[in-house]
Amino acid sequence: MTQDTQPHEATPKLGTEGVADIPIAHNERALSGLVGQTVFAACVLFTAMHLYALNVSPIETWAFRIIHVAGGLAVGFAITAAMTLDRSPGDLRIGRSEWFALIPSAVAIGYASFCILYAWFLREARGTAPADWVMVHLSWSLVVATAIAMLSSWVWRSSSRSIHWADAVLIVASLIVAAYLLFVLQRWRMSAGTPFAGQTEFLVAAVGVALIMELTRRVAGLALIAITGVFLVYAFAGPYLPGLLEHRGYSAARFFTYLYTDNGILGATTAVSSTYIILFITFAAFLQASRVGDYFVNFAFAAAGRARGGPAKVAVFASGLMGMINGTSAGNVVATGSLTIPLMKKVGYHPRSAGGIEAAASTGGQIVPPIMGAGAFIMAEITGIPYTEIAVAALIPAALYFLSIYLMVDLEARRGGMQGLPRDQLPVFSQMVKQVYLFLPIIILIGTLFMGYSVIRAGTLAMISAAVVSWFTPHWMGPKALLNALSLGARMAIPLIAVCACAGIIVGVIALTGVGARFASMLLGIADTSHLLALFFAMCISILLGMGMPTTAAYAVAASVVAPGLQQIGIPPLVAHFFVFYYAVLSAITPPVALAGYAAAAISGTDPLKTAMTSFKFGLAAFIVPFMFFYSPELLMQGSWGGILRVVITASLGIYLLAAAVQAWFLNGRVNLIQRALLLVAALSMIAGGWMTDLAGLGIGALVFAWQAAALKTKPKTSA
Numbered sequence: 260m261t262q263d264t265q266p267h268e269a270t271p272k273l274g275t276e277g278v279a280d281i282p283i284a285h286n287e288r289a290l291s292g293l294v295g296q297t298v299f300a301a302c303v304l305f306t307a308m309h310l311y312a313l314n315v316s317p318i319e320t321w322a323f324r325i326i327h328v329a330g331g332l333a334v335g336f337a338i339t340a341a342m343t344l345d346r347s348p349g350d351l352r353i354g355r356s357e358w359f360a361l362i363p364s365a366v367a368i369g370y371a372s373f374c375i376l377y378a379w380f381l382r383e384a385r386g387t388a389p390a391d392w393v394m395v396h397l398s399w400s401l402v403v404a405t406a407i408a409m410l411s412s413w414v415w416r417s418s419s420r421s422i423h424w425a426d427a428v429l430i431v432a433s434l435i436v437a438a439y440l441l442f443v444l445q446r447w448r449m450s451a452g453t454p455f456a457g458q459t460e461f462l463v464a465a466v467g468v469a470l471i472m473e474l475t476r477r478v479a480g481l482a483l484i485a486i487t488g489v490f491l492v493y494a495f496a497g498p499y500l501p502g503l504l505e506h507r508g509y510s511a512a513r514f515f516t517y518l519y520t521d522n523g524i525l526g527a528t529t530a531v532s533s534t535y536i537i538l539f540i541t542f543a544a545f546l547q548a549s550r551v552g553d554y555f556v557n558f559a560f561a562a563a564g565r566a567r568g569g570p571a572k573v574a575v576f577a578s579g580l581m582g583m584i585n586g587t588s589a590g591n592v593v594a595t596g597s598l599t600i601p602l603m604k605k606v607g608y609h610p611r612s613a614g615g616i617e618a619a620a621s622t623g624g625q626i627v628p629p630i631m632g633a634g635a636f637i638m639a640e641i642t643g644i645p646y647t648e649i650a651v652a653a654l655i656p657a658a659l660y661f662l663s664i665y666l667m668v669d670l671e672a673r674r675g676g677m678q679g680l681p682r683d684q685l686p687v688f689s690q691m692v693k694q695v696y697l698f699l700p701i702i703i704l705i706g707t708l709f710m711g712y713s714v715i716r717a718g719t720l721a722m723i724s725a726a727v728v729s730w731f732t733p734h735w736m737g738p739k740a741l742l743n744a745l746s747l748g749a750r751m752a753i754p755l756i757a758v759c760a761c762a763g764i765i766v767g768v769i770a771l772t773g774v775g776a777r778f779a780s781m782l783l784g785i786a787d788t789s790h791l792l793a794l795f796f797a798m799c800i801s802i803l804l805g806m807g808m809p810t811t812a813a814y815a816v817a818a819s820v821v822a823p824g825l826q827q828i829g830i831p832p833l834v835a836h837f838f839v840f841y842y843a844v845l846s847a848i849t850p851p852v853a854l855a856g857y858a859a860a861a862i863s864g865t866d867p868l869k870t871a872m873t874s875f876k877f878g879l880a881a882f883i884v885p886f887m888f889f890y891s892p893e894l895l896m897q898g899s900w901g902g903i904l905r906v907v908i909t910a911s912l913g914i915y916l917l918a919a920a921v922q923a924w925f926l927n928g929r930v931n932l933i934q935r936a937l938l939l940v941a942a943l944s945m946i947a948g949g950w951m952t953d954l955a956g957l958g959i960g961a962l963v964f965a966w967q968a969a970a971l972k973t974k975p976k977t978s979a
Contacts, residue, residue, distance in 0.1 A: 284339070284478075285343045285344070286339050286340045286341070286342060286343055286344055286477060287338055287339055287340075287344075288337075288338050288339070288340065288344065288419050288420070288421075288422070289419050289420065290337075290338070290420065290421070290422070291420060294421060294422060298334070298337045298338065298422075299742075299746050301330075301333070301334055301337070301749075302334055302745070302746040302747075302748075302749035302750060303742050303745045303746050303749070305330045305331075305334055305749045306537065306541055306745040306746070306748045306749045306752075307745055308326075308330075309327070309533065309534075309537045309538070309541075310538070310541070310719070313534060313538060313715050313719070314715065314716070314719055320521075320530075321444060321448070321521065321525060322441055322444065323533060324521075324525045324529045324530065324533050325437050325440050325441060325444075325525065326437060326441075327529065327532070327533035327537075327756070328437070328467075328471070328524065328525075328529060328756070328760050329433050329434055329436065329437030331474075331532075331752070331753055331756035331757060331760070332429075332430075332433035332470050332471065332474055332757075333430045333433045333434060334749055334750070334753055335474040335477070335478065335753045335756070335757060336422075336426045336429045336430045336433065336474060337422055337426065337430060338750060338753070339474070339477045339478060339753075340412070340416075340417050340419075340423065340426065340477070341409075341412035341413050341425075341426075341473075341477060342412075342413065342416065343416070344416070344417060344418065344419040345416050345417065345418055345419065346419045353424070354415070357411070357415055360407050360408075360410075360411045360414075360425075361411070361424050361425075363403070363407060364403075364404050364407040364408045364411065364424075364425070364428050365404075365424070365428065367400040367401075367403040367404035367407070368400070368401070368404035368405075368408075368428045368431050368432060368435075370396065370400045371396075371397050371400040371401040371404060371431075371432075371435050372431060372435060374393050374394070374396050374397035374400070375397055375435050375438045375439060375442070377389065377393060378393050378394065378397075378442060379438070379442060382442070394439075394459045395458075395459055397435070397439065397459075397463075398458070398459040398462035398463050399462065401432060401435055401436070401462065401463065401466055402462050402465075402466060404428055404431075404432060405428070405429065405432045405466050405469065405470065407425075407428075408424075408425040408426075408428035408429050408432070409425070409429065409469065409473055411424075411425040412425040412426060412429070429470060429473070432466060432470060433470055436463055436466055436467045436470065439463050440463070440467075440519070443460075447460070447516075447519075447520075448520075450516070451464075451516040451517060451519060451520045452513060452516055452517030452520050452522065452771070453513060453516075454510070454513060456512040456513055456516040457512060458512060460512065460516050461511055461512035461515050461516060464515040464516045464518065464519045465511075465515045467519055467524070468515060468518055468519070468524075468764060471524065471757065471760045471761055471764065472484055472487060472761060472764070474753075474757040475487075475757040475758060475760070475761040477757075478753060478754040478757050478758070479754060479757065479758050479761075479808070479809055479812075480807065481807075482806065482807025482808055482852065483758065483761055483762075483807065483808045483809070483812055484761070485807075486765065486804070486808065486816070487761055487764055487765055490764070490765050490768040490769070491764070491768065493768065493772065493774070494509065494514055494768050494771065494772060495508065495509075495511075495514075497772055503777050503778075503781060504774065504777075506772045506773065506774070509771065514771065517767060517771050518763075518764055518767040518768075520767075522766075522767055522770045522771070523763050523764060523766060523767025523768075523770070524760050524763040524764060524767065525763070526763050526766060526767070527637065527640045527641050527763075527766070527815070528637065528759040528760070528762045528763045528766060528811070528812075528815045529759055529760055529763055530640055531633065531636045531637045531640050531759065531811075532633075532752075532755055532756050532759035532760070532811075533756075534636075534715065535633060535636035535714060535715075535718070536633045536636070536752060536755050536756070536759065536811070537748070537752050537756075538715060538718040538719065538722070539630055539633065539718055540748055540751045540752040540755065541722060541744070541745065541748030541752070542700075542704075542718055542721055542722040542725065543748075543751065544744045544745075544747040544748035544751055545700075545722050545725040545726055545736075545744045545748075546700065546725050547744075547747065548729075548734075548736060548740055548741075548743055548744040548747060549725050549726065549728065549729030549732070549734055549736050549740075549744075550729070550732065550734040551697050551700060551725055551728065551729070552581060554691075554694060554697045555577055555580050555581065556573070556577040556581075556595065556598070557686045557691060558686075558691045558695075559573040559576045559577040559580075560573050560577075560680075560685050560686055561685055561686040561687065561688040561690075561691040562688065562691075563576070563679075564679055564680045564684075564685040564686075565679040565680060565681075565682060565685065566679050567669065567672040567673065567677060567678060567679060568603075568606060568607075568608065568668055568669060568671065568672030568677045568679070569606065569678075569679030569680050570599055570602035570603045570605070570606055570608075570679075570680065571599075571603050571606075571608060571613070571616050571668040571671075571672065572665060572668055572669070573599060573602075574595070574596075574599035574600075574603065574616055574617050574620050575616070575620045575661060575664050575665050575668060576620075576661075577595055577599070578591055578592075578595045578596070578599065578617060578620035578621040578623075578624060579620050579621075579623050579624045579627055579661055580624065580627070581594065581595055581621075581624060588618070588621050588622040588624070588625060588810065588844070588847040588848075588854065588855040589621075589847065589854040589855050589857075589858040591621040591624060592617055592618055592621045592855050592858040592859050592862070593858050593862070595617070595621065596614070596617040596618075596621070596858070596859055596862045596863075597862055599613075599617055600613045600614060600617050600859065600862045600863050601613075601862075602680065603616065603617075604863070605680075606677050606678060606679065606680060607672075607675050607676075607677040607678075608671070608672075608675075608677070610863040610864060610865045611863065611865045611866070611869055611870050611873045612671060612873055613859075613863050614856070614859030614860050614862065614863035614865055614870040614873065614874070615856065615859065615870055615871075615872075615873030615874040615875075615876065615877050616664070616668055616874075616877055617859045617862075617863075618847070618848050618853070618855040618856045618858070618859040618870070618871075618874035618877075619664050619848055619855075619874045619877035619878040620661075620664055621855055621859075622844060622845065622847045622848050622855045622874075622878060623657070623660050623661055623664065623878070623881070625810045625844045625847075626653060626656065626657050626660060626840075626841065626844055626881075627653070627657045627661075628649075628650035628651070628653040628654055628657065629650045629704060629705055629708055630704075631649075631650070631653060633755065633810075633811050634810060634811065634814050634840055634843075634844070635649045635650055635653065636714065637811060637814060637815055637818070638814075638818070638836050638837075638840060641815075641818050641822075641836070642832050642833070642836055644832065644833055644836075646708070646714050647708055647709060648833075649833070650708065651896050652833060652837065652895040652896050652897075653837075653895075654896070655894050655895070655896070655903075655907055655910075656837070656841070656884050656888075656894055656895070659880060659884055659894075659910055659911065659914055660878070660880060660881045660884065662911060662914055663877075663878075663879070663880030663881070663914045663917065663918055664877055664878070664880075666914065666915055666918035666919075667876075667877050667918045667921060667922055668877075670918055670919060670922040670924045671922055671924075673924055673927070674922060674923070674924045674929070694732070696728055696731065697728055697732070699724055699728050700721045700722070700724045700725040700728065701721070703717075703720055703721045703724045704717055704718065704720075704721035707720055707721070726741060726744075754809070755809070755811060758808075758809045758811055758812045759811055759812065759815070761812065762811065762812035762815040762816055763815075765812075765815075765816050765819070766815060766816070766819045769816075769819045769820060770819070774820070775819050775820050775823055775824075776823070778800075778820055778821070778823075778824050779823045779824035779826075779827045780824075780827075781824070782796065782797065782821075782824030782825065782827065782828055783824065783827050783828055786828035786829075790828065790889070791886075793824075793825075793828055794825075794838070794886060794889060797821045797824065797825055797838065797839065798838075798842050798882075798885070800817070800820065800821050801813075801817040801821050801838075801839045801842035801843055801846075802842050802843075802845065802846045802849050803846075804816050804817050804820065804821075804843070804846075805817060805842065805843040805844075805845075805846030805847075806846050806849065806852035807846075807852045807854060808843075808846070810843060810844050810847070813843035813844070813846055814839065814840050814843040814844070816843075817839040817840075817842070817843045818836060818839055818840070821839045822835045822836050822838075822839050825838060825839070830889060831892070831897075833895060833897070834888045834889060834892060834895060834897075837885065837888055837895060838885045838888055838889070841881060841884065841885045842882075842885060845878060845881055845882060848871065848874040848875050848878050849871075849875060850868060850871045850872055850875060851868065851871070853871035853874060853875070855874065856870050856871030856872075856873075856874040856875070857870070857871060859874065876921060879917065879921060880914050880917055880918075883917075883943070883946055884946075887906075887910065887946060890949070891906045891910075893905075893906040893907075894906055894907075894910065905953075909945045909946075909953045909956070910945065910946055912945050912956075912957075912960070913941075913942045913943070913944070913945030913946035913956060914942070914946070915942075916938050916939075916941045916942035916945065916956070916960055917938075917939070917942035917943075917946070919938050919942075920935045920936075920938035920939040920942060923935055925938060925963060925964075925967050926964070926967050926968070928967060928970065930963070930967065934963050934966060934967070937959050937962065937963050938959075938960070938963055940956075940959055941955075941956040941957075941959035941960040941963065942956070943956075944956030944959065945957070945960075
C-alpha cells in the first residue's frame, strides 16, 4: 500500500514544524548579500574557535576570555541595532547632520586602529616597544570615536538590511579594546586594579565597560543596566554613604581597570559563558537545525495531547525540556508558547491561565538537570562543587516543581471539564516511537556525564550525535547545515555572553567594595533572632536582584551578595547556592517584574500583570521548595536513601495538597473555603519535612478526604 492511501500516517496537522525556532527581535538585523555573508562567516569562525580551543588546543585563560568578550561584542553590534529597526523596503540615506557625527567618529576610530596596528608591528616585526604617545593617542581617539558612535546609534535609526555606520565603529572599537589588552596583557595582570594603573588603561577599560553595557541593553533590556548603573554609582558614592554601605572609595583608573580582571568581567561569569554556555547553546542550535527540538514537542503532543487538558500538559514537559537547553525563560516562552498557548485556549483554558502555565513551565526548565539553563555550570565554577553532584542534587526539586505544575494543570482541567485534542490533530504516537532514537543526544549527554567524562567532552559528543541522528531524518545535516548550526549557535549565544559580561561588572563592584561581606554580617545578625527570618530576607533580596534579569546574571549577582551570608550562618554551600539559584530563576515569574509572564501575556493577549500573577500561582510550589533544602537536605540527595525516600513521598503528597488548595478542587469535587485552608495547612506541614509535621499533615489531609468523600456520597441523594 502506498503512503497516499495511509491517512493515519500523514504528517500531523499541528503546526509543530519549527516550534523551537527563536523569533527575530525588533532590533535584530536580517542581513544579506556580501555583508550578510561576512557576518555569517564571522559567526561560524567565532563558534568554531571556541570548539577548537575547548577540545583541541587550549588558549591562555585571560587571552581566551578577552577574545570571547570581544568577539561577542563585535557579532552583537553587527546583528543588533540600538533601537527598533526600519524595515521599510527603501534604503535609508545619511542626512546632512549625520555626516557631522560620522566623519569625526570615522577619523578617530581610523586613527585608533592605526595606533594599535603600529604598536603590534613595532613589537612583532622590529622587536621594539612603541613610544608612549602611541598608546595615549590610541586611548583618547578610541574614547572620542566610541562616544560619538554610541550617541549616534541612539539618535539615527538604521535599516534592517545593513550595518549602520555607528555600529561599524563600535565593532572596530570592541576589537581595538581586545587588541590593546592582549598587547599589554602581562603588565595588565600586575597593574590593573592597583594604584599603578594609569590614564591610558583607565580610558580603554572604561570604553570596554561602556560597550558591554550598551550591547546588554540591546539584547536584555534596561533592567540589568539599571542595576549595573546603581552598583557603578555606589562604587564612587560609597565614601558619602552611612553605616553598612560606606566604603573608602577608589580612583576611576583603579576601579575601571579592576573591573576588567578575573575579579570582574574576566571572572567566573565570563569563564562559564566562554566554555559551558557557548558549548551548550551550540548544542541547542544543532538540535534546532536538525529539528530534534521539534521532535521533543511532537513526542509530547503524541503522548499527552489527548489527555485531559492535553496541550497544557504538553507545555509543561516540552517547555521544561527546551527551557533546560536554551537558558532563557522569556525566550523559551516565545519559542514554544506560540504553539502551546493557542492550543490551550482551544481546549478551554482561560487565556490568562494558558499564558501562566507556559511561563511557569518555561521558567522551570532553568532548574532541570543536567543543563539547568547554564546555572549549574556557574554554580560549579563559583563553589568548586563537582558538576555531576550539582546535577544529581537538582533532580528531586525539579521533579517536585513540575509535579506541582502538572497537578495544577490537571485539577484546573477537571474543574473546567476540559478534554484533550482530537486524535486526527495530533502526531501519530506509533510514528513518534519509531523515531525515539532522536532522544539519543540527550541520552549521550547524561550518560557521558555520569561515566566521568568532562562537561566539555560530554557536550561535544552530544552535539556531534545531534548531527549524526539527523542523517536518519528528512532534515539531514550536511556541510551547509552544519555551518548554519555553528552560525546560529553564535547568534543565540550573544545575549548570554553580553549578560554574563555585564554581570561580571556587578560582581567586580561587589568584590572591590566588600558590600557582599557586609551583607553577610547583616544576615548573621538576623539569624541570631531566627534562621527562618534570615532565609526569608535572603529570598526577598535574591528575587529583587533577579527582577528583569536573565537567569545567569540573576544567579551570578545573588551568588555574590546573598550566598556568602547564608554560608556564614551555617548553611552548607550546596544548600545556600541552590537556595539563591531557585529564587533568581523564579524572579522571571514573580510580579511586578516577571519577564516570562509578560512574554506569555503578549502571546495570549491578556493583561501582563494578571498573567504574571497567574504564572506565580502555577509556580507557587517552587517558592516553598528552597526552604525545604534547609530543613530537609535529603531533597538535595544529602543523607540516607531511606530519609530521601521518605522526604520525596511526603513532599509529593504535600505538593498535591497544595495544588488542590490553590485550584479549589480535591478528589472529584470542589472544596469550600474552610477545606482549602485545611488543605493549605496540611500541604505546608507535609512539605516541612519533620516526622511530627508529616503526621499532622497526613491527619489534616485525611480529615478533608473524609469530609469530601461524605459530601460526594450525599450529593446524589440531595439532587434526587
